[in-house]
Amino acid sequence: DKIEVEFSPFMLAANTFEGKDIIMVCPHQRYQIEEYNEKYIKNRIPVYVLPTRIYGTMHLHTIYEDALDLIELFKESPQNP
Numbered sequence: 001d002k003i004e005v006e007f008s009p010f011m012l013a014a015n016t017f018e019g020k021d022i023i024m025v026c027p028h029q030r031y032q033i034e035e036y037n038e039k040y041i042k043n044r045i046p047v048y049v050l051p052t053r054i055y056g057t058m059h060l061h062t063i064y065e066d067a068l069d070l071i072e073l074f075k076e077s078p079q080n081p
Contacts, residue, residue: 003064010036017045022067022074027052037080046074 006013006020010032013023023045025033030049041047048070054062 015040017041020045021071023047024063024067025049027055033080041080043078043080046070046078047080 008016010023010025010029013020017023023041025047027050033047033049037043037047048067050063054066
């Protein structure tokens with residue numbers, strides 16, 4: 001009851017992020033983040049590129065903790081990679 005996860009292609013998520021707290025991106029999409037941030041996101045929501053080791057294991061607890069940390073950091077300094 002603490003989180004809700006929605007899986008979608010990054011392009012779709014970049015266009016429909018209203019009401020979301022964070023966008024999480026698969027490691028192989030890392031090269032597109034800067035372009036999508038400039039065109040669509042414009043530093044309005046944090047974008048988290050999942051580290052390969054976390055993506056490979058999908059330990060939900062680790063992902064959740066990272067997401068909470070990044071949301072707080074983003075509030076202090078709203079910048080994406």
